[in-house]
Amino acid sequence: MTGFTNPDGKVRLDFKGGWPGDAENKFTKGGRTEKEENIFEYIKRFANFRKNSSAITTGKLMQYVPVDGVYVYFRYDNNQTVMCVMNTNDQSSTIDLSRFKEKNKKILPRLMI
Secondary structure, eight states: OOSOOSSGGGGGOOOSOSSTTOSOOTTSGGGSOHHHHHHHHHHHHHHHHHHHOHHHHHOEEEEOOOBTTEEEEEEEOSSOEEEEEEEOSSSOOOOOGGGGHHHHTTSOSSOOO
């Protein structure tokens, strides 16, 4: 699902595999390239974190007014705090974390990159 094409439907071709006679099967590790496997494992890890995160599934929301094209919100509960940062700019941005004092001490010590 990369790039653009005309007609647009070519970008969303059927997922390869799962049917008898398919030449490729992307549902299995052996059917994926190294790059595809890396992407699969990343999405799997991210999806499992999201599914099992109490802050994301049942927590409260605290959001901040966007500054210079950067929107920040937190999902949190008594056990976990997750900080989400969305940059709408074309270039990287540096944010001042002191702006989020009331949530800073509970931010997860690791980044999901």
